[in-house]
Amino acid sequence: MVSLQHLWARTGVLTLLLSPLALLFAAVSGLRRLAYRRGWLPAVSVGVPVIIVGNITAGGSGKTPLVIWLVNWLRAQGYRPGVVSRGYGGAARGCVEVQPDSAPAEVGDEPLLVHLKTAAPVVVGRDRVAAARTLLARHPGVDVIVSDDGLQHYRLRRDIELAVVDAASGLGNGWPLPAGPLREPRSRLDSVDAVIQVVRGAAQPQALPRAWRADYRAGQAWRLRAPQEEMPLRQLPPRDWLAVTGIGRPQGFFDMLDAQGVRSSPRAFADHHAFRPQDLPAAGAVLMTEKDAVKCSGFAGDEWWAVELDVAPESGFIDWLSARLKR
Numbered sequence: 001m002v003s004l005q006h007l008w009a010r011t012g013v014l015t016l017l018l019s020p021l022a023l024l025f026a027a028v029s030g031l032r033r034l035a036y037r038r039g040w041l042p043a044v045s046v047g048v049p050v051i052i053v054g055n056i057t058a059g060g061s062g063k064t065p066l067v068i069w070l071v072n073w074l075r076a077q078g079y080r081p082g083v084v085s086r087g088y089g090g091a092a093r094g095c096v097e098v099q100p101d102s103a104p105a106e107v108g109d110e111p112l113l114v115h116l117k118t119a120a121p122v123v124v125g126r127d128r129v130a131a132a133r134t135l136l137a138r139h140p141g142v143d144v145i146v147s148d149d150g151l152q153h154y155r156l157r158r159d160i161e162l163a164v165v166d167a168a169s170g171l172g173n174g175w176p177l178p179a180g181p182l183r184e185p186r187s188r189l190d191s192v193d194a195v196i197q198v199v200r201g202a203a204q205p206q207a208l209p210r211a212w213r214a215d216y217r218a219g220q221a222w223r224l225r226a227p228q229e230e231m232p233l234r235q236l237p238p239r240d241w242l243a244v245t246g247i248g249r250p251q252g253f254f255d256m257l258d259a260q261g262v263r264s265s266p267r268a269f270a271d272h273h274a275f276r277p278q279d280l281p282a283a284g285a286v287l288m289t290e291k292d293a294v295k296c297s298g299f300a301g302d303e304w305w306a307v308e309l310d311v312a313p314e315s316g317f318i319d320w321l322s323a324r325l326k327r
Contacts, residue, residue, distance in 0.1 A: 005059060005249065008172040008181040015179045022179035029152070029176075029184060036154040043157040046132040049144045049325075051160045054151025056188050057181040060248020060271060061166040062198035062216060064110045064291070067148045069311040071118040074144060077322070082142035084131040085111040086149060087124030089272035095125035095134040104295045109272060112294050114148060128156040144325075151192075152183055160324060161192040165211075166249055168203035193324070194317065201255035212317035218256040219308035224293055224300035233260045233307060239285040240265070246273030246292055253289055257307070262287070280304070 007014060035041040053070065055061045067083065074081040087096070090108035098107045098115045107124050115122040121139045125131035128150050136142055150156060151163060165171070172181040189195055195211040205213050222230035241264035245253045250268035257264055264287060269279070273292075277299040280286055286304040288296065293306035 005169065005172075005181075008059075008175070009169065011173045011175065015173060015175055018179035019175070022176040025178070026176040026185065033154065033184070041155070044129045044155055045157040046129065046136060046145065048136065048142065049159040050132070050147060050156060051144065051162065052147045052151050052156075052158045053162045053164060054147070054149050055164045056151065056184040056186070057165070057169075057171060058177060058183060059181060061164045061169075062214075062249075062252075063164045064114060064148055065216060065309045065311050066162070066164055066196060066198075066214065066313075067146055068114055068117045069313070071114070071120050071146055073318070074146070075118075075120070077325075079325075080141050080143050081118075081120050081146055082135045082139055082144075083111070083114055083118075083120055083122040083146050083148060084128055084135055084150070085114070085122065085124050085147070086126055086128070087111050088149075089274075090124060092124055095123055095127070095131045097134070097138060098122040098124060105274060109291050109294055110148060113291050116294065117290070128153045132156060160194075160321075162194050162196055163189055163192040164196045164198060165189075165206070165208060166203075166252070167197045167199045167205050167213075168201075168252065169249060170206050194320065196313065196317070200252040201259050203255075212314055212320070214311060214313040214317070216252070216256070217310045217312070218260050219310040221287070221305045221307050223302075224297050224304045224306060225302060233257075233262060236262065236305065238263070239303075241285050241287050242267060242281065243287045244269065244280060244292065245289050246275065246295075247271055247289055253307075257287065 087108035
């Protein structure tokens, strides 16, 4: 994924070589969107409001941290949210409810993190409609469903669409897959309810329709072997820190550490990398994201620390969302 992000950042010779496949992908996905828009393929309502948090690009744009923020915010407003997710990277088949002791290899690292950070019920399944129905059958008190990803899963009828865009990488070279990162054309952003631009470090938001800013900053750090032990990132002792991550856009994590004055050596793995003990020095000082920590807690070294992510959407978005939900 790291090499693909580099490829997708600009138009080059390989982009042009892949352009026939990209045009075919765009045509097929466009016909599928048209089929749902015209009603040739039916969208299914599950009986409660559905909020989609997705994107139009491949790779990490910051969806899951926004889902965690959104679920916690909804609960604070008096709602009883539940979450559905594909469970990317997990081996589970059918619809599986995530438990605190679920294996990331079964349910996926992101759904497990969402459940641990929110305590909300989470069901994973490739069929989002089936996952939503399973969620409601097991938790009939749920009155709003948040879908982590699924912007392109049109079979699940949605009430609010939030498209997440990473401010640093934007829409890449603007080409469809596989020549570029786009799952859908840029014009798709014109039809979503809101665009959330994720800002890390010194990145600047781009000019996009109906866009709101959400700042992602490094928060507290906690020790994997003793999660109750936490401290501000800036108060960690100066050491030869190894910063590791297996997320879609690893540079965002490294930039956040730099912004906090933490000097470290970066090491990026592929998105959703299944960490093994031999990947990291057991006796070393390691910093990682919480998404990575759920896969490393079972064999963590004494000085392995996870860094929380503070998500701060601008107040205008929160006001808009509150009013939209009341409607």
